[in-house]
Amino acid sequence: MRFSALHGRSRPIGTVQNITNDTVTIQRLRLQFLVNGEPKKLQISTNLHTSFERAGSTDDLKYSINYAVLSRQLLDYSKENAKRSFPTYNNLGMHIFNDILCNLKACRSAKVEISRQLDAGGEFGVEMERTKADNGEFICDKLTRDQININGLRCMAVIGVFTFERFKKQPVVLDITIPMKFDGQTKVPGFNESLAMKIRQYVEESNFKTVEALSINVNKMILQGLPEDDAKVSVSVRKPDAIVGAESVGVQSDRTREQIHDINSVAKFDSSAASTDKFQIPNLNSESQMKVETTSISHHIAYLAFGTNQGNQLQNINNALKALEAKKIHIIATSSLYRSKPMYYLEQADFFNGCLKVSTDLTPEELLKELKDIEYNILHRVKKFANGPRSIDLDIILYDNLIVNTPDLNIPHIRMLERTFVMLPLCELVPPDMLHPVTAEPLHSHLQQLLTGEKKVDKNKQESSDLWTIVPIQKEDGSVRYMEYGSIHKKSKTQLMAILNVTPDSFSDGSVDNLRMSNAMDRVASMISNDVDIIDVGGCSTRPNSVQATEDEELSRILPVVKAIKKKYGDKILVSVDTYRARVAEETIKAGADIINDISAGMFDDKMYSVVAKYGVPYIINHTRGNINTMTSLTDYNATPDGNFVIYNERTTEGEIEIGEIGKELSKLMCKMFQQGIKRWQLILDPGLGFAKGLSANVMVIRNLPYFKRYKQLDKRTGQYISFDNIPVLLGPSRKRFIGAITGKNPAKKRVEGTGACVAAGIGFGSDIVRVHDYMEMKDVCLMSDAIYKGIY
Structure with missing residues (x-):
């Protein structure tokens, strides 16, 4: 006889170890028994x-367990005991161990599962494990376990944070494991099929925002009645319909008594809390609750949404802003202004919408009361029915980080996440990492879900969710005109701004002939016949190192021309005035000028902001550095320390670094503008081609226009957030020196083709307005570029 070594001992070849890792299974054999x-x-x-x-x-079955024989034995056992009542499932399980399985000599240990399909879906059952002792009986030891299983318990519940989730119950599926020591006889009160029904009732009457909270509260319910202190209960909650393409998503919590804080604090809900007739958001988080009478906070930050579609909409908005300030509700920042299609009730006029960031010492309830006073008593809103036409509508969208849920007020606003006309302007006022207080998801992520179509527009609710950025032009007689730009699909026609220099010394077309009114008006007539959109009148050359005309000289050149254009053509053409002087701006606005185009963005005259704010005109802010005499020496755009600023745009290339520096400098000026009352919807951005920039920098500005248009930064000290999102952008490459440097074309008048290339590229990269000398040639460039890049023709 031969032997082989095993663990230091010898054994005959052909003998085997006591291997018990193999399993014979019977799955879900359907039988009937009497239980209780x-x-x-x-x-x-x-x-x-x-x-x-x-x-x-x-290959001999006598050395294994014959599952066919065992199945028959179980079936026979069911028939033999048809009139016998077992007190519990676990008692039945013990009898299966002792009456049937103990006779299987080859069986070393076993697990028995007994389950029953519940009437309303899911299963309730027990699971028992036993090890065979030397005397042939099955016993419990350290390696075995017993447990109650509730699997696939399907409930219909109001759960989630989105509007559609709050107004419609959705399925949730629970899988629960409860460790339990079974002796085969003892009944543990409440731990039977009635437990599944109790859990289902609780879930269907609940009103949680998160499956996490639902899971933990079900855990608490079970642990309260569990006789074993150290048992760990597992609760899995799945939402089968939550994510398209996924079978289900969900969470699982495993807890013992010691792992749960305040085990007796199971969340309780009014039976109406799960109603789908009204929107309610529970708030179990004490951090987001505020007792007004005990708060030590004096100033709160709130975000308001406004909308109007009756009468003079811009006047309605401005009157509402004045009323807010009169009530000590200080406006910190405004969004852009948008035109949107009506929602819910479709047979009405388009709306103008936007958002405000305000500071207030009012409580949410007090703030709501003041907003309603503005709507109904000051602006005389008449509400004939819900979601109908209105002179003004003011809603609280966010208030600090609070969650408010009362019969009269819900914060965050209950429908904000389905409204593009709220989320787009709101995200101009809040940084990308600001979270929705309920969903704990960035507000910008919610916006992207709307913009990418992840959340489909219900045509029964709104014809289209597209928005148009509105730049309003209000005249002294109260009438209003608007420039519009596609905010979402970026498919608005490029506006052509034609340069009308009434100067003798401009860099490319300076001539004393420019000062003759007849010549100026002839050019105006030509511009209008060639369908330009804006005429930009300039009376002071801004070429580097040029001698600046006096304020009076500039006014004497510009004012007569503006008056003449407006007298002859009225509102047929928009007139922009190219000036950095506040007095010139104010006098020309009074004469009918529609837009102020400031090459210094207010740096050259500290009174400019107050003038622009006073008259509410569109304000083109051009990036530059230094002054007329020093700008050419200030062309270093190496990255500077961010300091107290958070820049949300990654800067990896030289061009992105340059645009980042331009963005920082323009943002600093924009903060001052907003503090002095200029509204975001008045602004048009110009990155400043040719101003304090060398050849390479000018090329990079054009190439990186998309980066420029999405620039974002936050001042950590003040909380001021500046973004360029959805602000129209003007590009002015016309006949600039960098074109001559690349093409070798001089004088400036020969740079028409190079200008055309820059205009086409600028439109392709996202410019909304182009400013040019050669308007006839550039008109065709704009038309072709719009056709190629925007599909407009």
């Missing part, structure tokens, strides 16, 4: 641990 006097249709599963070593080598 009631007939139950059950599924019984067994896992029998044995060794296949001899059966596998001899």
Whole structure:
């Protein structure tokens, strides 16, 4: 006889170790038994641990367990005991161990599962494990376990944070495991099929925002009645319909008593809390609750949304802003202004919408009261029915980080996440990492879900969710005109701004002939016949190192021309005035000028902001550095320290670094503008081609226009957030020196083709307005570029 070594001992070849890792299974054998006097249709599963070593080598079933024979034995046992009532499922399980399985000599240990399909869906059952002792009986030891299983418990619940989730119950599925020591006889009160029904009732009457909270509260319910202190209960909650393309998503919580804080604090809900007739958001988080009478906070930050579609909409908005300030509700920042299609009630005029960031010492309820006073008593809103026409509508969108849920007020606003006309302007006022207080998801992420179509527009609710950026032009007689730009699909026609210099010394077309009114008006007539959109009148050359005309000289050149254009053409053409002087701006606005184009963005005259704010005109802010005599020496755009600023745009290339520096400098000026009352919807941005920039920098500005248009920064000290999102952008490459440097074309008048290339590229990269000398040639460039890049023709 031969031997082989095993763990230091010798054994004959052909003998085997006591291997018990093999399993013979029976899955969900359908049988009927009486349990506690009631007939139950059950599924019984067994896992029998044995060794296949001899059966596998001899191919002889006598060395294993015959599942066919065992299945018949279980079926016979059901028939033989048809009139016998077992007090509990676990008692039935113990009898299966002792009356049937103990006779299986090859079985070393076993697991028995007994379950029943619940009437309303899901299963309730027990799971028991036993090890066979030397005397052939099955016993509990450290390696075995017993547990109650509730699987696939399907409930319909109001759960989630989105509007559609609050107005419609959705399915949630629970899988629960409860460790329990079974002796085969003892009944543990409440731990039977009625527990599943109790859990289902709780879930269907609940009103949680998160499946996490639902899971933990179900855990608490179970642990409260569990006799074993150290048992760990597992609760899995799945939402099968939450994510398109996923079978389900969800969470699982495993907890013992010691791991749960305040085990007796199971969240309770009014039976109406789960109603789908009204929107309610529970708030179990004490951090987001505020008791007004005890708060030590004196100033709160709130975000308001406004909308109007009756009468003079711009006047309605401005009157509402004045009323807010009169009530000590200080406006910190405004969004852009948008035109939107009506929502919910479609048979009405388009709306003008926007958002405000305000500071107030009012409580949410007090703030709401003041907003309603403005709507109904000051602006005389008449509400004939919900979601109908209105002179003004003011809503609280956010208030600090609070969650408010009262019959009269919900904060965050209950429908904000389905409204593009709220989310787009709101995200101009809040940084990308600011979270929605309920969803804990960035507000910008919610906006992207709307913009990318992840959340489909219900045509029964709104014809289209497209928005148009509005730049309003209000005249002294109260009438209003608007420039419009596609905010979402960027498919608005490029506006052509034609340069009308009434100067003798401009860099490319300076001539004393420019000072003759007849010549100026002839050019105006030509511009209008060639369908330019804006005429930009300039009376002071801004070429580097040029001698600046006096304020009076500039006015004497510009004012007569502006008056003449407006007298002859009225509102047929928009007139912009190219000036950095506040007095010139004010006098020309009074004469009818529509737009102020400031090459210094207010740096050259500290009174400019007050003038622009006073008259509410569109304000083109051009980036430059230094002054007329020093700008050419200030062309270093190496990255500077961010300091107290958070820049949300990654800067990896030289061009992105340059645009980042331009963005920082323009943002600093924009903060001052907003503090002095200029509204965001008045602004048009110009990155400043040719101003304090060398050849390479000018090229990079054009190439990086998309980066420029999405620039974002936050001042950590003041909380001021500046973004360029959706602000129209003007590009002025016309005949600039960098074109001559690249093409070798001089004088400036020969740079028409180079200008055309810059205009086409600028439109392709996102410019909304182009400022040019050669308007006839550039008109065709704009038309072709719009056709190619925007599909407009």
